[in-house]
Amino acid sequence: MARYIGKRILIAIVTILVILFILFLLLQLMPGSPFNDEKLSAEQIAVLKEKYGLDKPVVVQFLTYVKNMLKGDLGVSYALSPDTPITDLIANRFPVTLKIGFFGMLLGTLTGMLLGFLTAFFKNKVLNVFYNILTLLGVAVPSYLFAMCFSYFLGYRGKLFPLLYDFRSPISSSIMAVVAMSLGVMAVIARFSKAEASDVMKSDYVLFAKCQGLSNTTTILRYVLKNSMMPVITVMASLLVGLLTGSLVIEQMFSIPGVGGLLTNAIAVNDYSVVIALSFVYSVLYIVVMLILDIMYCVIDPRVRLGGKPE
Amino acid sequence: MSDKAQAVIEVKNLDITFKMPTGNVHALRGVDFTLRENEVLALVGESGCGKSVTAKAIMGILPENGMINSGEVVFHDGGESIDLLQKKISWRRKNINGSKISMIFQDPMTSLNPTMSIGAQLIVAIRNHEEITKKEAYARSLELLYEVGITDPERTMEQYPHQLSGGMRQRIVIAIALSCNPKVIICDEPTTALDVTIQNRILDLIQKIQRTRGISVIFITHNLGVVAKIADYVGVMYAGKIIEVGSIFDVFYDPRHPYTWGLLSAIPDVSDEKGELYSIPGTPPNLAKEIVGDAFAPRNPFALDIDFKAEPPLFKASGTHYVASWLMDERAPKVEMPDNLKERIASMKKEGLLYVEGRE
Numbered sequence: 121m122a123r124y125i126g127k128r129i130l131i132a133i134v135t136i137l138v139i140l141f142i143l144f145l146l147l148q149l150m151p152g153s154p155f156n157d158e159k160l161s162a163e164q165i166a167v168l169k170e171k172y173g174l175d176k177p178v179v180v181q182f183l184t185y186v187k188n189m190l191k192g193d194l195g196v197s198y199a200l201s202p203d204t205p206i207t208d209l210i211a212n213r214f215p216v217t218l219k220i221g222f223f224g225m226l227l228g229t230l231t232g233m234l235l236g237f238l239t240a241f242f243k244n245k246v247l248n249v250f251y252n253i254l255t256l257l258g259v260a261v262p263s264y265l266f267a268m269c270f271s272y273f274l275g276y277r278g279k280l281f282p283l284l285y286d287f288r289s290p291i292s293s294s295i296m297a298v299v300a301m302s303l304g305v306m307a308v309i310a311r312f313s314k315a316e317a318s319d320v321m322k323s324d325y326v327l328f329a330k331c332q333g334l335s336n337t338t339t340i341l342r343y344v345l346k347n348s349m350m351p352v353i354t355v356m357a358s359l360l361v362g363l364l365t366g367s368l369v370i371e372q373m374f375s376i377p378g379v380g381g382l383l384t385n386a387i388a389v390n391d392y393s394v395v396i397a398l399s400f401v402y403s404v405l406y407i408v409v410m411l412i413l414d415i416m417y418c419v420i421d422p423r424v425r426l427g428g429k430p431e
Numbered sequence: 432m433s434d435k436a437q438a439v440i441e442v443k444n445l446d447i448t449f450k451m452p453t454g455n456v457h458a459l460r461g462v463d464f465t466l467r468e469n470e471v472l473a474l475v476g477e478s479g480c481g482k483s484v485t486a487k488a489i490m491g492i493l494p495e496n497g498m499i500n501s502g503e504v505v506f507h508d509g510g511e512s513i514d515l516l517q518k519k520i521s522w523r524r525k526n527i528n529g530s531k532i533s534m535i536f537q538d539p540m541t542s543l544n545p546t547m548s549i550g551a552q553l554i555v556a557i558r559n560h561e562e563i564t565k566k567e568a569y570a571r572s573l574e575l576l577y578e579v580g581i582t583d584p585e586r587t588m589e590q591y592p593h594q595l596s597g598g599m600r601q602r603i604v605i606a607i608a609l610s611c612n613p614k615v616i617i618c619d620e621p622t623t624a625l626d627v628t629i630q631n632r633i634l635d636l637i638q639k640i641q642r643t644r645g646i647s648v649i650f651i652t653h654n655l656g657v658v659a660k661i662a663d664y665v666g667v668m669y670a671g672k673i674i675e676v677g678s679i680f681d682v683f684y685d686p687r688h689p690y691t692w693g694l695l696s697a698i699p700d701v702s703d704e705k706g707e708l709y710s711i712p713g714t715p716p717n718l719a720k721e722i723v724g725d726a727f728a729p730r731n732p733f734a735l736d737i738d739f740k741a742e743p744p745l746f747k748a749s750g751t752h753y754v755a756s757w758l759m760d761e762r763a764p765k766v767e768m769p770d771n772l773k774e775r776i777a778s779m780k781k782e783g784l785l786y787v788e789g790r791e
Binding site for chain 2: 243322323324325327328329330331332333334335336338342343346347420421422423426
């Protein structure tokens, strides 16, 4: 098990380095430089270049860049608020995005698994119709549309929740955003859970357990649940990407002071360093989540944990 | 071995239909047989003839679209006779499955839970029926693993299915099936998915366990070589019916149904110099359509007019031997089995194929 996890961590580190390299290349290949201002004289540009270390050879620049990025120094903003360290720009915003994303994912996963597994286990017609409607809507309708509906019906008409994010009541003012984001996750997870659980329930080992006289409850708890989890975990990884990009729009709609707003602003004013720093942070976040999922596989499935073939 | 032995399971006129999106498939069209104490009954026939469906109906694990139209599965236990089909599935799980009747599946690679250790699977199966401590269940598990020929049971208890070979897994499946001392074990092609060398060992194991424990076995297979080795009684199935049933000697040495003739002729024979394999012409009927007359008639070179109009009943050939063919009717013309099958049977007799140790 330790070997498996060690290997995963190593792969994660290599992936991060590769991402850094690509980001650096992008910066180099981008036309112009931060000092494209016509008012600047050649001497002034040289001074600026020296100040930021841009006069050094590319290799040295890259090494410094990697060193600083890994240390957590993401550089400074050029345009949004010149010379402010990007870490400072992100520091307050990132936790908000992370919290909303995490709860969206958690809520979506839990409700999705509940809906999917219950539909698979009980084979109830009413439940099945309910399942079909919910998952179809969840898969087909983008999260911002849900967000708009919630805003209008629950926020504006029902006055149940504040329309915009409020620092004084961060929970009640982000509920609509979290639920809107969770619905897509819920739908996909429910579909996977149901399909997988239905398959496992027809598998030979479940039939064999029934031939041994194990009750439905025991077979579900000890045989079906664990064996249906693997594909669900796999799909969670890809859902996460959708969730992160989806949150960009949702954050704007509810004026949530998260990274999403920062990113859209940075893109609008061509602040490359901020865009690239955020891409890096998103990538690292994604890699860390993948690592956690890989470790979860390991805990659930002995085939991953122990590796090996028949003796 | 004899007719006098007590019946354990009696299947009477079992009739099952599967509901399919394209229409209904009449999988079993009235199956009758009796399994007696301390006896191995082989059910043989081509794929799709209803062997496995019969087994699943006895275990109460038919898929949801399987509907039992009529019939009985009577289980005799002591003085009691219970029609299992009249009981609730939950009752059968609690009182019959595992503790009285158990089943082994074809593919040992998929019969065990991949995320549970062998030990845990054994202990769950044991403690499901008996209120004993984990320690006692563990001790019993070791004995069971030892009984099925596993040399290092302590180690195997800790292992997971993917760490074991197919033969080992099938041994473990057998151990789990035996864990609550059932009276009957249904083996659904238990050796088909294994290497040829392993097949024989698993077969020997099943035979040894059947004899030492004195249990009854329903052995489903399409391999007549296996039948010759293990079975006391044989039921030949075709298109959802038993068409010939009798002792192993009745069916192998004195087959009466043209389909059984075909099956016996189709056994590959290494001593045959021409080396051509025989196969029964045609294909089994489509069970999605209602069958009129004898289902085998279109493939039967000896078919009579009546075969296409009315279904033959089971005619009695001898004390233990029954055949569903109009050729058995006294008004039917005398038809002899093909000559090369006669030779085949004569050579089987000479080789003493059926004179297996322990068989009367």
